[in-house]
Amino acid sequence: MTPGPVLAVVGATATGKSDVAVALCEALDGEAVNADSMQVYVGMDVGTAKLTGVERRGVPHHLLDLWPVTRPAAVAEYQRLARTAFADVRARGRVPVLVGGSGLYVRAALDDLRFPGTDPAVRARLQAEADEAGALAMHERLRVVDPAAAAAILPGNVRRTVRALEVVELTGRPFSASLPAPGAASRAVPAVVVGLRRDRGDVDRRIAARVDRMWEQGLVAEVEHLRGLGLEDGPTASRAVGYAQVLDLLAGRLDEAEARARTVSATRRLVRRQESWFGADPDVAWVDVGEGDTVEDLLARVRPEVERRLQGMMGR
Structure with a gap:
């Protein structure tokens, strides 16, 4: 028997994926599975906009806080963990909801992606x-x-x-x-993929507000703490947007205004790459998000398409 499909919520940073995924989990009896390559690191909370316990609203979240910041990225291991998480969620009779903006992690979780060996x-x-x-x-x-x-x-x-x-x-x-061509033909895991996208100007404004909020919530203190745990030696975590710039600030290579400005510009570049990555997948069901939309507005817009696609796949 073919297992039920995974629901994936993808898109660029600052489009509102995390909140929509929680709302979909509540509506469809689901559990969230993280596909953000930096939220897998313990202690990288403020700078990755990791949802707090309150913001998760009782929805189980998987594959957060897996590794110390000193560990390099391990996409092949993430793939194994994601598929185990999908199976576990299904075994509980619930819907796995994959959520994140790291394109390679999303593809590793869903697609027939095989990793060449190393020497x-x-x-x-x-x-x-x-x-x-x-x-x-x-x-x-x-x-x-x-x-x-x-x-x-x-x-x-x-x-x-x-x-x-x-x-x-x-x-x-x-x-x-x-990397196989993106799309349903490459899926190793049956999936309905919904993408959120916003107007470029709206995204840029949200990025600037997001960086201000991260500073207010203690990003510099978070990086200071993680530096004591070896962040600078972490080949992956130390290069994360926001963390790299604050490390430069703490080392005296940037002043605070420069660090904030560079975090904003680096986030904007990241968004452009994410848009290109997810835009190449012809099977993403795109949902446009307006500047004033609430989570409830988005859920009303996303849910009918998700249910239509899920029912279509289950009826095959």
């Missing part, structure tokens, strides 16, 4: 070359051999650039070739 010697050599040549030079090397992968990886993200170059060297194929 510590090759990885170490490429990392040494990156240490000597710099991030931009390595990113340019990747652009030459795999333009699609380079377009999806920030020039400053040395870890992902090195990983992509490692895969190219080990397999003789572009790193991007390991």
Whole structure:
């Protein structure tokens, strides 16, 4: 018997995914499964806009606070954990609701995504070359051999650039070739995917307000605490938007105004990449969100399409 589909709520940062996912869980007897690559880290709360216990309104949330900030990203392990979470939620007779804006994590959870192996010697050599040549030079090397992968990886993200170059060297194929085309044909897990999108100006205003709110809620103190737990040594967590800028502030490389401004601009760049990533999936049911919309407004708009698609899949 084919298991019931997962409901996924995706979209860019600041579109309101988390609150809508909670409302859908309440309406459809669901449980949330996190697909935000930074909310998997313990203690990264304010800077990732992780919902508080009160904001979760009693809805169970899975795959939050998995790893210490010193640990590198582990997408293959996340994939295994996500699918276990889906099975556990279904076993309770409930609907798994995947929610997040990290495109690779969403695809790892839902799609037939297989991860090429690694070679510590090759990885170490490429990392040494990156240490000597710099991030931009390595990113340019990747652009030459795999333009699609380079377009999806920030020039400053040395870890992902090195990983992509490692895969190219080990397999003789572009790193991007390991990703199947997005869409229902690539699904390993039956899923209904709903995307939230907002007007660009609305998103930009929400980002600025979000960064102000994070500062007011104690982002700097949170980063100071996590720095004491080894944040600066974490190859993934230390590069998270907001955290990287506050680390520069604490190190005296930026003043507070510069750190806040750079957090806003980095978040805007992140949003553009998220829009491109999710926009490439032809099977996302997009729901437009207005500037004054409440969660109740969005639920009224999203729920009929979700139920129609869920019923259609269950009737196959």
